[in-house]
Amino acid sequence: MPATRSLPRPVAIVAAGISKFGAFPGKSSRDLFVEAFLDMESSASKGMDARAIEALYLGNFSSELFEHQGHTAPLIAEAVGLTPIPAVRVEDACASGGVALRQGVMAVASGMYDVVLVGGAEKMTSLPTAEVTDALATAADTQYEIPAGFTFPGFYAAIATAYMHRYGMRPEHLMNVAIKNHENGALNPNAQFGVSISDWMQSRIAAAIKKGKPAPTWQNVWDFLHDDSANPMIAWPLRLFDCSPITDGAAALLLVSAERAADYTDHPIYIIGSGQASDVPLHGRSDLTTLSAARNAAQQAYQMAGVTPADIRFAEVHDCFTIAEIVATEDLGFFPPGDGYKMAEDGVTARNGAKPINVSGGLKSKGHPVGASGIAQAVEVFKQMHGLAGERQLKGDVSLALTHNVGATGSTCVVHIYERKN
């Protein structure tokens, strides 16, 4: 059991912003970050002066491979006019954003800085899909895993087969996660694929009729999701709609010390728990149905925050693939092992359920610009806690939330717990 750690002083989020997520030819990660930064500035209810920002921690996985651009953080700082503050890029694959947040939290908690910008940005759509797949594969073990032919959908597919074997889940159960997250994403104007799967199916039918082609005979979304032409197999048992998309996007947060919070807002969101852990590659693990780094990071965060999984009102978890959300809800202690898929089926994780998961639409529907995803999760927490989430705003108590951000197959996991105290 890890030692219980505490932050030397409290840290609060007082502003949060996000760019539109999607495919944007002609926009670089810098351009996307400017959008997120401006959205963040406008979210500070008492306004903000960016000249108070003392440092930048930026999550970015692979601007080298995606944009042929290294040394990204100073360029991002320049783009938002913050030169000469220290600008640090943080890389832990798809957990880069969450880990950048954690670095910012530690920088403020330590007393080194009072006002820190944390962000994430990734520009992924400038490469063909096969090259994006190759770039993402560098987050795995390229010596021992990739030569076996694994892709990222393939790794999570292998997790799914082990899970199905142990707990009796069927591939159909995974579709509940995709259906739910697209329904949530349909209410998020920043989402890349903000449309329900039902509406998606209807638009495919309408398009076929318009072109004078025979109309597909799907009776419902289950027909649609079982049709290889609509929902092709990617890596069995995972199909297209089990996978998060390739996305351009950015997100930004302003972290401040408690003494400075009132300068920006009357309702700071405190980060009361932070945990992070690493793990061996997938094949090195005794159990393929759980991510021990997630369990480890969650335990650290719960202990620091002094709360239990039952206390968490809603969570944004790393649903890079549908099976990943199911495993996450178990690793975070929301449900016992083997129950996660049943809870998705029963609507417990739906927006109006007892434990809403990925109200933003998740990586699945909102999009997954890998280095930005961990920050975007915290942006959703900020919006929900400030009543700014529009049509997807949760009803009732939203005062305690959690984010869970994973790198690769769980070689990194970072968990944060947030509280609105007033």
Add this chain to the structure above:
Amino acid sequence: MNETTMLPFTHASFQQHLSAHRLMGSRCAACGAMHLPPRAICPACRSAQMTWVEFSGRGRLAGFTSVFIPPTVMAQAGYGRENPYLSGVVELEEGPKISARLLGLDAAHPEGISIGQPLVVDFIDQGDGEKRSTVLAFRPLS
């Protein structure tokens, strides 16, 4: 004993053994823990005293997938939507697990493949001369 028992505990050495069709890992001389892939440092007891050990090559399937959308290198080898291939995690009878290609099973009908399927090691040799390389694979134990 031969000259390969003196190799450092690196990926290059693992590949050198693999190209000789031997599945070699490391064994901690202090606590006896077996490691595959080979390790230079034992995470169990922190010893750096290792010896090479050959694994039996027998194991069972722990998790797998049939890849329909391949990475570039596999697409260039002719794999794809109409010609999927299998990748898996294999638990060796000595305990460690390893990632490998799966041969002799039907990639087009992965629903018929069972976790726990007994497997035996195989080796895929690619290229010639300087470019020759070997990929670890398993096939059903018959």
